[in-house]
Amino acid sequence: MDWIRLTKSGKDLTGLKGRLIEVTEEELKKHNTKDDCWICIRGFVYNVTPYMEYHPGGEDELMRAAGSDGTDLFDQVHRWVNYESMLKECLVGRMAVKPALPKGKLCQVLTWQ
Numbered sequence: 011m012d013w014i015r016l017t018k019s020g021k022d023l024t025g026l027k028g029r030l031i032e033v034t035e036e037e038l039k040k041h042n043t044k045d046d047c048w049i050c051i052r053g054f055v056y057n058v059t060p061y062m063e064y065h066p067g068g069e070d071e072l073m074r075a076a077g078s079d080g081t082d083l084f085d086q087v088h089r090w091v092n093y094e095s096m097l098k099e100c101l102v103g104r105m106a107v108k109p110a111l112p113k114g115k116l117c118q119v120l121t122w123q
Contacts, residue, residue, distance in 0.1 A: 013064040017099040023060045024102050031103040038105070042077025044069055048102060050079040051093055055102040079105075 022028065033048070033055045041048035047059045049072065062069045067087070075083050084093065 013061065013096075016060065016064075021060075023099045024057050025059075026057075026102060030101065032106045033103050034106045035108075038079075039077045044073065044076075047072060047076045049075045049077075050105055051081050051084050053105050054094075055105060056093075056097045056100040057102050058097065058100060061097065061100060 017023065033050070038048055038050060038055060040046075041057070044062060045059065047057070047062065048055055049058050050056075058065075058072055062072060065072050071087070074080070084091075
């Protein structure tokens with residue numbers, strides 16, 4: 011079965027039963043194996059596990075970005091590829107925005123004298 015056919019098959023390629031989640035950096039790092047591989051590209055997280063066998067560059071190339079932000083690597087190799095369309099059925103969600111300060115911490119205000 012080719013990749014296009016698989017994406018149109020109705021199978022849950024995200025592993026999340028169709029719900030999008032906010033992904034923390036810690037959560038992304040957990041998905042770093044060939045059997046469970048998430049990659050972030052431009053703030054969007056994709057479960058590329060089902061795509062592994064279809065990737066023209068092979069599994070090892072995808073594994074270079076497993077569990078991390080692969081934007082720079084992706085842009086170096088094939089910036090022209092429309093990954094949003096190709097991986098839309100694998101979209102897990104967006105990266106969580108880190109708070110500027112930890113909860114409960116006060117910001118010290120500096121004044122110029």
